[in-house]
Every structure is written in C-alpha cells, then in structure tokens.
Amino acid sequence: MKYQTQKVAYPFFIAALLLFAGQVLFGLLAGAVYVWPEFMAEAMPFHIMRMSHTNLLVVWLLIGFFGATYYLLPEEAETELHSPMIAYIQLGIFVFAGAAALVGYQFGIHEGREFLEQPLWVKILLTISFLMFLYNGSRTLLAGRRTAISMILMAGLWLAAIFWLFSFYNPSNLSLDKMYWWYVIHLWVEGVWGLIMASLLAYLLVKMSGVDREIIEKWLYVIVGLVLFAGLLGTGHHYYWIGTPGYWQPLGNIFGALEVLPLFSMVVFTFYMFWQGSRNHPNKAAILWTLGCAVMAFFGAGVWGLMHNMSWVNYYSHGTQVTAAHGHLAFYGAYVMLNLAVISYAMPQLRGKLPYNQIRNMWSFWMMTGGMAFMTFTLTFAGVVQTHLQRVMGENYMTTQDQIWVFYAMRFGAGIIVVIGALVFLWATLGKPREQTPKGAAHVAAGSADG
Numbered sequence: 001m002k003y004q005t006q007k008v009a010y011p012f013f014i015a016a017l018l019l020f021a022g023q024v025l026f027g028l029l030a031g032a033v034y035v036w037p038e039f040m041a042e043a044m045p046f047h048i049m050r051m052s053h054t055n056l057l058v059v060w061l062l063i064g065f066f067g068a069t070y071y072l073l074p075e076e077a078e079t080e081l082h083s084p085m086i087a088y089i090q091l092g093i094f095v096f097a098g099a100a101a102l103v104g105y106q107f108g109i110h111e112g113r114e115f116l117e118q119p120l121w122v123k124i125l126l127t128i129s130f131l132m133f134l135y136n137g138s139r140t141l142l143a144g145r146r147t148a149i150s151m152i153l154m155a156g157l158w159l160a161a162i163f164w165l166f167s168f169y170n171p172s173n174l175s176l177d178k179m180y181w182w183y184v185i186h187l188w189v190e191g192v193w194g195l196i197m198a199s200l201l202a203y204l205l206v207k208m209s210g211v212d213r214e215i216i217e218k219w220l221y222v223i224v225g226l227v228l229f230a231g232l233l234g235t236g237h238h239y240y241w242i243g244t245p246g247y248w249q250p251l252g253n254i255f256g257a258l259e260v261l262p263l264f265s266m267v268v269f270t271f272y273m274f275w276q277g278s279r280n281h282p283n284k285a286a287i288l289w290t291l292g293c294a295v296m297a298f299f300g301a302g303v304w305g306l307m308h309n310m311s312w313v314n315y316y317s318h319g320t321q322v323t324a325a326h327g328h329l330a331f332y333g334a335y336v337m338l339n340l341a342v343i344s345y346a347m348p349q350l351r352g353k354l355p356y357n358q359i360r361n362m363w364s365f366w367m368m369t370g371g372m373a374f375m376t377f378t379l380t381f382a383g384v385v386q387t388h389l390q391r392v393m394g395e396n397y398m399t400t401q402d403q404i405w406v407f408y409a410m411r412f413g414a415g416i417i418v419v420i421g422a423l424v425f426l427w428a429t430l431g432k433p434r435e436q437t438p439k440g441a442a443h444v445a446a447g448s449a450d451g
C-alpha cells in the first residue's frame with residue numbers, strides 16, 4: 001500500500017462484509033418460507049424478509065464499490081485522497097440510512113416498489129452520501145494522474161447515481177412506473193455497473209497478472225464499448241408486454257442477446273491476461289475470485305440471461321423461478337464475486353499483513369460458488385416445471401407450487417452452504433491471521449511488491 005489514505009477503504013470493507021452476512025441470513029429465512037409456508041408468518045412476513053435480503057445486497061455491494069474506489073484511486077491518481085473525513089462521514093450516512101430502512105421494514109414501513117422500497121427520506125440520505133462520495137472521488141481524480149481504469153470507474157459510479165434519480169419518480173400509470181423502474185434496475189446491473197465491473201477487473205489484472213497496463217486498457221475500452229452498445233437498448237427485454245410500443249420486441253431480442261458478448265469477452269480477458277502475465281502473484285485467493293467472477297458472471301448473467309431473453313420464451317417464463325435462478329447467479333457472479341475479489345486482494349495490505357489465510361478464503365470460494373451454482377440449478381428446474389404447469393397447462397399458482405416443493409427444499413440446503421461459506425469468508429478476512437513460516441513469509445514478501 002503506497003498511500004496513507006488508501007486505508008479509508010478498511011471500514012468500508014468491514015461494513016460491507018457484515019451486511020453481506022445479514023443479506024444471506026435474510027435469504028435463508030425467505031428460503032425457509034418456500035419450504036415451510038407458515039415459517040415465521042406472524043413475526044416477519046415473507047415480503048419483509050425478501051426486501052431486507054435484496055436491499056442489504058444492493059447496499060453492501062455499493063459500500064464495497066465505494067471502498068474499492070477509495071482503495072485504488074490514490075494509487076491510480078498517484079496522489080492522496082481528497083478528504084478521508086468526507087469518506088468516513090459519507091460511510092456513516094450510508095450505513096445509517098441502510099440500517100434505518102432495514103429496521104423500518106420490520107415495522108412494515110416501506111414503499112413497496114421492488115428493490116426501491118426505501119422511504120423517501122432514506123432515499124434522500126442515500127443520495128446525499130453518494131454525492132459526497134462522487135465529490136471526494138472526482139476531486140482526487142482531477143488532482144492527479146487520470147488512467148482509463150479510474151476514469152471508467154468514476155464514470156460508472158456517476159452514471160449509477162444519475163440513473164438512481166429515476167427511483168424518485170413513481171408515476172401512477174403502471175406501465176410508466178415499470179418503464180422507469182427498469183431505468184434503475186436494468187440500466188444499473190446491465191449498463192453502468194458493467195463499467196464498474198470491467199474497470200475493477202482491469203485494476204486487479206494490472207496488479208496481479210503483470211501484463212502491461214496499455215494492453216489491459218485496450219481490452220477495457222473494447223469491453224466497455226460492448227457493455228454500453230448492447231446493454232442500453234437491451235432494456236427492451238423488459239418491455240415486451242408492459243404496454244410499450246411493439247418495436248421493443250426486436251430491440252430486446254437482438255440487443256439483449258448481444259449482452260452476452262461483453263460478458264464472454266471478460267472471461268477471455270481475465271484468463272488471457274493471467275496466462276500471458278509473467279508475475280507470480282502470491283495472493284492466489286484474490287486471483288481465484290477474479291477468474292471466478294468473470295466465469296460465473298458469464299454463466300449467471302450471460303447464459304442464464306439468454307435463456308429467457310427472447311420474447312417468445314419470456315412470454316412463458318416471465319416472473320417464474322427461472323427469473324430467480326438468473327437473478328441469483330447473475331448478482332452473485334458479477335457483483336458479489338467482484339467485491340470479494342477486491343476485498344481478498346486489498347484486505348491483507350490494509351491490515352499490514354502478507355496474503356494470509358488463503359486456504360480458508362479459498363474454501364469459502366468453493367462453498368459459496370458451489371452453493372450458488374446448486375441453488376441456481378434447483379431454481380431452474382423449479383422454474384421450468386412451474387412454467388410448464390402454470391403457463392402452458394394453465395394450472396393455478398398454488399397447485400404448481402405444491403409440485404415443485406422438492407426443489408425448494410434443495411435450494412434451502414444449498415442456501416445453508418452459502419451462508420456457511422460467507423461466514424468462513426468473514427473469518428478468513430477479518431479473523432486473526434495465521435502465523436507465516438519465515439521461509440514462506442520471505443517468499444510471499446518478495447512476490448507481493450506489486451506495482
């Protein structure tokens with residue numbers, strides 16, 4: 001770690017990881033309801049568990065992105081961060097607002113628009129915190145060296161904030177409501193967050209593969225171009241039957257399908273760089289998460305997205321467990337693994353330790369990734385059977401649910417493994433580091449002087 005102010009990232013990563021643990025625990029509760037429908041029905045209804053689960057997810061991912069930005073900006077810009085104080089205050093506001101929303105949900109206080117359930121004042125606080133972050137980051141960026149990585153990262157975060165503003169607009173016309181809802185949901189995960197993903201992966205590759213920055217940046221431009229080219233009009237795959245004009249059908253089919261290209265390029269990009277690279281970086285856990293992120297994002301977002309992308313498939317599968325299968329693997333592969341890759345890379349340096357506990361960290365990788373993959377398969381089977389029985393045969397919703405109970409039971413089992421894997425990750429990154437043998441330590445120290 002070259003710059004003092006990089007340590008600002010530390011509390012961000014700790015907060016992100018704690019909220020991550022909360023997120024998967026709420027997921028497990030919601031998963032239990034699918035197995036035992038009466039589970040906690042009085043104490044905490046399903047929709048409250050669900051919004052707690054998904055809101056914690058998005059909040060911790062954003063905190064992770066903030067931390068990642070604060071961590072890499074000084075290095076990239078070759079100057080100290082503009083203001084550590086703004087960063088800490090901004091984190092405080094964000095965590096407070098997220099926690100307040102979470103507590104409110106338990107008392108039934110929410111606005112009931114999926115993912116955007118936060119009460120107005122919470123949304124305003126989140127916006128203020130986000131703007132403070134953007135100010136702090138942009139000042140740092142403008143004060144120093146501007147690299148493709150830092151420019152694209154900050155552009156992604158600015159655009160995320162701008163599209164977030166559409167969450168304040170909730171027209172009473174249901175078609176318009178949905179239309180603008182996707183400006184936040186789709187244009188975040190398949191548009192501007194793609195800039196964040198590509199630039200953070202590029203940063204990790206610059207640090208760990210040893211390939212020249214110039215080469216990595218060329219790839220980065222191509223991938224970002226593809227993300228925007230396909231992702232923006234790809235919004236059409238949500239506009240098939242919500243009352244939008246018919247031309248959205250071909251647009252959604254074509255550009256939605258094209259969204260697979262940037263995801264595939266990211267797999268080739270990460271593998272090719274590590275294969276070409278000369279550096280034997282000692283942080284094998286961070287390398288594993290980096291490669292895993294590209295691969296699982298390709299499957300979760302690309303393959304599972306394409307599966308229900310076409311209008312003639314989506315006509316039947318819309319809103320079934322097929323969607324949930326895709327939603328889980330896509331979010332996990334692209335953004336959860338991305339954050340865990342950055343945290344695995346940065347944490348040892350933030351704590352002034354050599355890469356440590358890599359075995360524990362890698363165990364958590366396989367438990368979580370295996371668990372999420374299995375969960376995705378069970379949900380996919382559930383979704384296919386559900387689509388057939390409910391949408392093709394015309395059985396009613398609850399009759400169908402009875403037939404696919406066994407998949408929900410298996411999903412719950414997979415969920416337990418994911419939760420344990422997440423706790424092992426916390427243990428590996430926050431717990432007491434294991435002693436290094438002098439020989440091992442010397443080897444690791446020599447290799448960790450990364451540029």
Ligand code: HEM
Pocket residue numbers: 114189190237238256257259260297301302304305306307308309310314317318319320323326327328330331334335
């Ligand atoms: C990292 C990237 C992605 C993430 C995080 C993601 C996440 C999600 C989530 C959470 C939903 C459900 C939204 C809801 O509540 O209704 C969804 C729906 C959908 N996604 Fe993605 N997605 C990603 C990429 C993609 C890609 C690349 C494609 C196409 C190839 C795609 C196609 C779709 C479609 C067609 C739906 C609508 C499903 C329905 O009609 O029920 N997604 N996505």
Ligand code: HEM
Pocket residue numbers: 023024027028029030031032034050053054057323324325327328331332336411412414415416418419
């Ligand atoms: C890091 C891991 C996880 C991520 C990224 C994640 C993400 C998500 C997302 C994006 C949704 C909304 C899906 C949609 O609209 O289609 C969701 C819903 C849900 N998640 Fe998770 N989740 C994770 C872990 C878990 C775990 C461990 C369980 C436990 C079984 C779980 C159970 C559920 C349930 C039951 C729902 C509600 C689905 C529905 O309404 O049908 N999740 N999760």
Ligand SMILES: [Fe+2]
Pocket residue numbers: 186190234235237238
């Ligand atoms: Fe989409």
